[in-house]
Amino acid sequence: MPTIWLILIVLAVAAAGYAAGRGRALRGVGGEGRSLHSTPAYHGANVAMKSAGPALLLLAVWLAAQPVYVNGIVSAMIPDSAVRDGTSLELTLAEVRRTARGLDLAVEKGLMDEEFARDAGVDPADMTARLRDSGAVVTSAVTAPVLEAARKFRALDAAGGRFMAAAVVAAAVLGALWGIGQARKGFRARNVVERGIEAALIAAASIAILTTLGIVLSLLFNTVEFFGLYPAHEFFFGTSWAPSFSGRGGSSELGVPPLLWGTLYISLVALLVAVPIGLFSAIYLSEYAGSGVRSVAKPMLEVLAGIPTIVYGLFALLTVGPLLVDVFGEGGLLGVSWQGGGRSVMTAGLVMGVMLIPFVSSLSDDIIRAVPRAMRDGSYGLGATRSETIKRVVLPAALPGIVGAVLLAASRAIGETMIVVLGAGAAARLSLNPFEAMTTVTAKIVSQLTGDSDFASPEALVAFALGMTLFVITLALNVFALYIVRNYREQYE
Amino acid sequence: MPEPDVEAGEVKISARDVQVFYGDNHAIKDVTVDIPDKAVTAFIGPSGCGKSTFLRCLNRMNDTIDSARVEGDILIDGENIYDRGIDPVQLRAKVGMVFQKPNPFPKSVYENVAYGPRIHGLAANKAELDEIVEKSLRGGAIWDEVKDRLDAPGTGLSGGQQQRLCIARAIATEPEVLLMDEPCSALDPIATAQVEDLIERLRGNYSVVIVTHSMQQAARVSQRTAFFHLGDLVEYGATDDIFVNPGDERTEKYISGRIG
Ligand SMILES: Nc1ncnc2c1ncn2[C@@H]1O[C@H](COP(=O)(O)OP(=O)(O)OP(=O)(O)O)[C@@H](O)[C@H]1O
Numbered sequence: 001m002p003t004i005w006l007i008l009i010v011l012a013v014a015a016a017g018y019a020a021g022r023g024r025a026l027r028g029v030g031g032e033g034r035s036l037h038s039t040p041a042y043h044g045a046n047v048a049m050k051s052a053g054p055a056l057l058l059l060a061v062w063l064a065a066q067p068v069y070v071n072g073i074v075s076a077m078i079p080d081s082a083v084r085d086g087t088s089l090e091l092t093l094a095e096v097r098r099t100a101r102g103l104d105l106a107v108e109k110g111l112m113d114e115e116f117a118r119d120a121g122v123d124p125a126d127m128t129a130r131l132r133d134s135g136a137v138v139t140s141a142v143t144a145p146v147l148e149a150a151r152k153f154r155a156l157d158a159a160g161g162r163f164m165a166a167a168v169v170a171a172a173v174l175g176a177l178w179g180i181g182q183a184r185k186g187f188r189a190r191n192v193v194e195r196g197i198e199a200a201l202i203a204a205a206s207i208a209i210l211t212t213l214g215i216v217l218s219l220l221f222n223t224v225e226f227f228g229l230y231p232a233h234e235f236f237f238g239t240s241w242a243p244s245f246s247g248r249g250g251s252s253e254l255g256v257p258p259l260l261w262g263t264l265y266i267s268l269v270a271l272l273v274a275v276p277i278g279l280f281s282a283i284y285l286s287e288y289a290g291s292g293v294r295s296v297a298k299p300m301l302e303v304l305a306g307i308p309t310i311v312y313g314l315f316a317l318l319t320v321g322p323l324l325v326d327v328f329g330e331g332g333l334l335g336v337s338w339q340g341g342g343r344s345v346m347t348a349g350l351v352m353g354v355m356l357i358p359f360v361s362s363l364s365d366d367i368i369r370a371v372p373r374a375m376r377d378g379s380y381g382l383g384a385t386r387s388e389t390i391k392r393v394v395l396p397a398a399l400p401g402i403v404g405a406v407l408l409a410a411s412r413a414i415g416e417t418m419i420v421v422l423g424a425g426a427a428a429r430l431s432l433n434p435f436e437a438m439t440t441v442t443a444k445i446v447s448q449l450t451g452d453s454d455f456a457s458p459e460a461l462v463a464f465a466l467g468m469t470l471f472v473i474t475l476a477l478n479v480f481a482l483y484i485v486r487n488y489r490e491q492y493e
Numbered sequence: 494m495p496e497p498d499v500e501a502g503e504v505k506i507s508a509r510d511v512q513v514f515y516g517d518n519h520a521i522k523d524v525t526v527d528i529p530d531k532a533v534t535a536f537i538g539p540s541g542c543g544k545s546t547f548l549r550c551l552n553r554m555n556d557t558i559d560s561a562r563v564e565g566d567i568l569i570d571g572e573n574i575y576d577r578g579i580d581p582v583q584l585r586a587k588v589g590m591v592f593q594k595p596n597p598f599p600k601s602v603y604e605n606v607a608y609g610p611r612i613h614g615l616a617a618n619k620a621e622l623d624e625i626v627e628k629s630l631r632g633g634a635i636w637d638e639v640k641d642r643l644d645a646p647g648t649g650l651s652g653g654q655q656q657r658l659c660i661a662r663a664i665a666t667e668p669e670v671l672l673m674d675e676p677c678s679a680l681d682p683i684a685t686a687q688v689e690d691l692i693e694r695l696r697g698n699y700s701v702v703i704v705t706h707s708m709q710q711a712a713r714v715s716q717r718t719a720f721f722h723l724g725d726l727v728e729y730g731a732t733d734d735i736f737v738n739p740g741d742e743r744t745e746k747y748i749s750g751r752i753g
């Protein structure tokens with residue numbers, strides 16, 4: 001039975017349980033809802049919770065556990081001799097699963113009956129041919145052990161599915177009966193439901209946290225694996241980035257400094273653009289602009305934040321790059337020839353700066369407006385002008401928050417990918433000239449993983465080490481920013 | 494409308510037919526009043542009657558409220574402060590204000606008091622500034638409590654200390670008129686007595702306007718009293734007259750505690 005049907009059945013049981021629990025609670029007091037401890041709806045909800053909760057949980061656990069169990073049994077059946085040379089047990093198991101699915105498909109299409117699929121006496125070569133006819137993806141020739149394992153796999157899988165359906169439905173029904181039994185006058189259904197809701201919320205929070213943890217761990221394991229293949233000191237201190245794609249390892253130079261330098265340089269240019277412009281527009285919006293101007297200007301600034309970064313990337317590539325070449329390039333307006341091509345640190349940095357403006361301005365605007373009005377009044381009351389008040393009272397009071405906003409913008413800049421892929425170039429270089437093309441950590445992660453890459457080679461695994469490096473940097477920035485912002489919050493309390 | 498009475502001294506502030514609107518809310522109606530120099534004038538009246546609003550008209554603090562609109566004339570030393578040629582920033586240096594809620598800056602105690610003198614360039618050097626700060630803090634009856642922690646943040650003081658810090662901050666710029674909106678609302682009797690002493694001393698040189706909810710305080714410190722009710726100036730005259738012999742039924746009811 002497909003899992004979706006199972007879920008629907010559980011939900012139907014829960015819904016019926018809701019109605020039954022509600023009805024029973026009401027009947028128990030002769031329709032006098034008031035003499036119940038909890039309203040009838042809570043009794044109903046208690047039933048629904050007790051039937052759907054455990055049943056769905058059981059379903060989830062079963063779905064996760066069954067393949068592990070089946071794989072364990074099936075892999076024990078495969079003799080070492082059945083594992084083809086140069087492959088692993090893992091790959092053979094995949095073959096078993098493919099074969100099993102092929103059998104399913106063939107039966108479904110009517111090319112063989114169930115009897116035949118299960119028949120141990122069938123010749124593997126014959127079976128291979130039939131499977132291929134049915135359109136299943138099979139390896140050159142299905143061997144006898146694999147076929148046998150596949151049969152076992154199918155049998156176990158089918159039996160597991162039946163048991164699972166029975167167990168889940170039973171759990172739902174038993175839970176419902178339990179809840180219905182509780183629906184009596186004095187039962188505190190409301191408190192029980194409250195605890196159930198709390199449990200559901202905790203589950204949601206844990207999923208978010210566990211997922212993050214999972215991502216970090218996967219990064220970590222792959223990074224460790226990478227450092228097993230490539231010396232860590234060369235990664236951290238090597239000044240050259242030259243991965244080779246022909247051979248496996250050996251000739252590659254995978255030093256992160258040129259990439260980090262590109263990342264930091266471009267981020268610096270971006271912040272030099274975004275921080276002054278963003279901060280000044282925030283000051284204008286919060287202190288000078290009338291409510292009319294503000295109601296138009298603020299949303300318009302925020303539209304900038306809604307533009308997809310790939311569009312910014314195109315803008316960098318097609319507009320800003322050529323423009324910069326016209327000004328700073330050979331035969332350009334300034335008569336200098338600093339910039340060779342459209343792609344450069346400047347191109348990416350300027351465009352990224354524009355992207356970050358709404359970040360800085362929107363956060364700073366909120367922070368500046370959070371400075372209490374009484375603070376400004378105090379300053380005006382002493383005969384200070386508007387700009388004196390901003391400079392001496394408002395900005396110092398808002399400064400920690402603004403620093404937090406800038407740090408958040410910085411971590412955005414460091415993690416930005418599309419703009420640098422399109423605007424900064426692909427050459428890893430340690431250079432001070434901002435008109436030269438450079439590349440960043442993110443751009444190299446993209447290029448190391450696009451195309452056909454062998455995930456066991458250091459050239460591909462380095463992507464995880466790069467990701468880890470970025471993660472550590474942005475995490476540190478974010479923690480620092482949050483720390484500053486939090487300290488700032490306490491100030492007016 | 495009671496006759497303007499200038500016996501207590503020269504007229505410092507004279508308001509004529511002042512109206513204040515917050516949007517459609519008519520908060521001050523037709524107020525005409527003469528506030529004398531070198532004297533203390535008390536504004537009393539039930540909550541929400543417009544005392545703070547009228548006080549804020551006197552140094553144009555209502556300009557900072559978008560919805561507020563002021564009509565009529567207010568003259569200080571014969572000059573209309575709502576004239577185009579008047580710079581509200583300069584006006585506020587001359588007409589200092591202590592707000593209803595204490596609002597120290599998130600800076601050190603010292604910097605709070607030095608703020609006004611710094612922006613107006615009142616001190617030529619650090620020594621002079623130190624002197625002004627100490628004098629003002631003494632004036633605000635808070636010197637003894639903060640002299641050892643001038644570098645501590647002003648926001649870290651207790652509510653009553655903050656209020657006195659704000660008084661010190663206001664007198665540091667040496668205004669000619671000092672507007673005080675309930676300066677003792679968060680003070681204990683001792684600090685209240687000190688602030689009242691201060692007001693008494695200030696009276697020698699300045700015109701002081703104080704808003705208060707304490708009848709006793711109004712009677713103790715002020716020479717003239719104005720009673721506001723629902724945006725109207727009901728009665729204005731010598732404090733002794735108002736408290737002993739109120740001319741209006743509403744005044745009498747209020748000071749005897751029956752309305753408000
Ligand atoms: N910023 C403002 N915006 C709109 N209406 C205001 C504003 N400030 C005061 N008001 C209104 O103006 C009226 C007078 O307020 P005001 O603050 O002057 O009263 P008050 O006499 O000082 O009261 P209290 O003794 O409680 O301080 C009230 O009705 C109030 O709601």
Ligand SMILES: [Mg+2]
Nearest residue numbers: 544545593674
């Ligand atoms: Mg008030």
